[in-house]
Amino acid sequence: MFAAATVAIPPAVSPSLAKRNRGFSWSCRAERISAGYSQLEVRKVSYRPPGTEQNLLNETSLTLQEKSFGLIFGRSGSGKTTLLQLLAGLSEPTSGSICIQKYDGIGNPTGLSELLTSQRVGIVFQFPERYFLADTILEEITFGWPRQKADFLLREQLTLKLQNAIHSVGLNTISWDEDPQSLSGGFKRRLALAIQLVQTPDLLLLDEPLAGLDWKARADVVNLLKDLKKDHTILVVSHDLRELCPLVDRSWRMEMGGILKEEALPV
Numbered sequence: 001m002f003a004a005a006t007v008a009i010p011p012a013v014s015p016s017l018a019k020r021n022r023g024f025s026w027s028c029r030a031e032r033i034s035a036g037y038s039q040l041e042v043r044k045v046s047y048r049p050p051g052t053e054q055n056l057l058n059e060t061s062l063t064l065q066e067k068s069f070g071l072i073f074g075r076s077g078s079g080k081t082t083l084l085q086l087l088a089g090l091s092e093p094t095s096g097s098i099c100i101q102k103y104d105g106i107g108n109p110t111g112l113s114e115l116l117t118s119q120r121v122g123i124v125f126q127f128p129e130r131y132f133l134a135d136t137i138l139e140e141i142t143f144g145w146p147r148q149k150a151d152f153l154l155r156e157q158l159t160l161k162l163q164n165a166i167h168s169v170g171l172n173t174i175s176w177d178e179d180p181q182s183l184s185g186g187f188k189r190r191l192a193l194a195i196q197l198v199q200t201p202d203l204l205l206l207d208e209p210l211a212g213l214d215w216k217a218r219a220d221v222v223n224l225l226k227d228l229k230k231d232h233t234i235l236v237v238s239h240d241l242r243e244l245c246p247l248v249d250r251s252w253r254m255e256m257g258g259i260l261k262e263e264a265l266p267v
């Protein structure tokens with residue numbers, strides 16, 4: 001199940017977005033070359049939904065370096081989507097933490113780790129197109145953008161990023177006046193990705209990005225993810241291991257009860 005009501009809606013633009021753009025950038029290429037790298041660190045995260053008796057996740061840990069592609073696979077109901085929801089800040093871990101840690105060129109941590117905030121994460125849930133709300137592509141992407149006069153600068157920044165996002169998902173050949181529902185399956189997924197990319201997330205989470213697409217659209221989305229991987233840190237939950245295998249840098253199997261083990265893809 002996916003908490004899909006948020007799918008088509010770009011995360012509300014908050015002051016922390018502007019702050020993030022002025023401050024630390026996880027994806028700063030120059031810094032990475034001269035002074036090491038940053039990575040996502042999920043540290044012994046357990047999760048028990050309020051009012052329930054059982055943990056859905058049990059001391060889940062993983063690390064994923066910036067600009068890497070991670071894939072989590074495993075049986076239905078094992079807790080994969082639950083983990084993505086925690087990473088996106090939609091629920092809070094019962095224990096453990098989710099951080100970004102910087103390292104120097106020889107792998108020593110530099111400074112304190114920072115908690116991963118929801119403003120730094122973009123998430124595309126399964127079947128995102130089911131939740132498109134607007135009549136045009138432009139309205140769909142700008143839905144939820146600040147409308148107040150005082151937010152003019154923020155809107156201007158988002159507009160600049162919009163061009164990049166549209167270009168990076170290959171939607172630039174399509175009129176922004178088109179109805180999102182008239183797009184092909186593959187282009188609907190592109191639109192869902194563009195909505196998230198406008199917010200320049202440090203981490204992009206995708207839940208079953210190939211689900212429900214025909215073979216052509218699946219190949220298109222795989223190629224798109226290959227391109228996005230050059231500039232983004234991507235963590236995917238999927239059952240489509242064979243198609244995604246060439247992109248994967250690290251993979252984990254989730255077992256029932258939310259137990260995560262690093263393991264090569266069984267393909």
Ligand SMILES: Nc1ncnc2c1ncn2[C@@H]1O[C@H](COP(=O)(O)OP(=O)(O)OP(=O)(O)O)[C@@H](O)[C@H]1O
Binds near residue numbers: 052077080
């Ligand atoms: N809020 C909740 N309260 C209680 N149980 C929940 C809650 N949310 C999810 N679950 C249960 O937790 C388990 C893990 O669900 P989750 O959707 O994370 O699995 P999944 O591995 O993503 O499955 P799939 O591959 O089918 O998408 C399921 O048994 C689900 O019914």
